[in-house]
Amino acid sequence: MSNRAMDTRISIGLVATVTFVAVAETHADGWYVFAGVGPSYTEDVSGSIGEVSLREGYDTGFMVHGGTGYRVGPYRLEGEITYAEHPLDRITLGGIQAASGGDRSTLAGLVNFYVDFDTATPWVPYAGAGIGAARIAVNSISASPPLVLDDADTVFAFQLKGGVAYTLSPSVQVSVGYRFFSADDPELKDANGLEVSSEGSQLHTLEAGLRYRF
Numbered sequence: 001m002s003n004r005a006m007d008t009r010i011s012i013g014l015v016a017t018v019t020f021v022a023v024a025e026t027h028a029d030g031w032y033v034f035a036g037v038g039p040s041y042t043e044d045v046s047g048s049i050g051e052v053s054l055r056e057g058y059d060t061g062f063m064v065h066g067g068t069g070y071r072v073g074p075y076r077l078e079g080e081i082t083y084a085e086h087p088l089d090r091i092t093l094g095g096i097q098a099a100s101g102g103d104r105s106t107l108a109g110l111v112n113f114y115v116d117f118d119t120a121t122p123w124v125p126y127a128g129a130g131i132g133a134a135r136i137a138v139n140s141i142s143a144s145p146p147l148v149l150d151d152a153d154t155v156f157a158f159q160l161k162g163g164v165a166y167t168l169s170p171s172v173q174v175s176v177g178y179r180f181f182s183a184d185d186p187e188l189k190d191a192n193g194l195e196v197s198s199e200g201s202q203l204h205t206l207e208a209g210l211r212y213r214f
Contacts, residue, residue: 028213029073035066036175036209042086042104047198049147049190052094054198056141058104061086063179063205069112071213076114080130082181083107084203091143102141102149106183106201108134108157122167126177131158134183136201153186155200163207171213179205 040063045056061084069078084106091100110132117125137152163177181203188196 029071030213031068031070032211032213033066033068034078034209034211035064036207037062037064038179038205038207039063040084040086040203040205042084042204043202045104045199047196049093049194049196053092054196055092056088056104056198057090057092058086059089061103063181063203063207065207065209069114071116074116074118076112076116076126076128078112078114078130080110080112080132081108082110084181084201084205088141091141091147093143093147098143098147100141100143103139104141104201105137105139106134106181106203107137108132108181108183110157110159112159112161114161116165124165124167124173126161126163126165126175128161129159130161131156133157134201136183136186138188138198148191149188149196150191151188151196153188155184155186157181157183157201165211173211173213175209175211177207177209179203179207181205 040061042058047054063084065082067080069076087103088100110130112128112130114126114128134157135154138149141149159181161179163175165173165175167173183200185200188198190196
């Protein structure tokens with residue numbers, strides 16, 4: 001056997017060994033921290049003010065998230081904080097579209113449970129779900145004829161998540177995934193104290209994340 005062939009086999013063996021160790025270490029139990037960001041789309045929000053129908057449409061916004069978790073075997077338990085913001089695109093009062101401005105934000109704290117699917121490679125698909133509470137805020141939403149909404153409420157929230165992570169090192173993984181986030185209807189009032197019936201947040205987010213294991 002030539003020295004070149006021997007060197008090639010040794011190199012392949014070293015790469016395979018490093019990859020195996022990285023994968024094995026990544027699947028080890030322990031604490032980790034994580035963070036991520038991505039574009040977020042929110043479905044139109046319907047409601048009413050008294051007898052007048054209300055419908056809000058929002059532009060694509062963003063969601064950021066972070067927290068800490070613990071892995072045991074293929075399972076992970078996390079505590080997570082998320083924040084999403086969507087600028088108002090249009091508002092319709094009584095079927096008539098009005099000039100408008102403002103935004104809608106969602107700040108949530110959730111407990112998530114995940115299952116990681118071992119592929120014996122650096123690629124790790126995952127699926128998860130979470131429950132918690134969300135504070136939905138309508139921030140300086142205004143329209144003509146006169147309407148001012150600037151209120152917030154805390155409601156129940158849940159989410160479903162799925163994606164795939166890639167192992168860069170025994171301590172570091174990057175990931176891409178999809179998140180569906182849903183929050184219950186908030187109880188809001190306009191600037192005149194009138195009750196506003198409004199649907200909760202229904203968010204669809206594509207996200208990129210980073211996970212660091214201690």
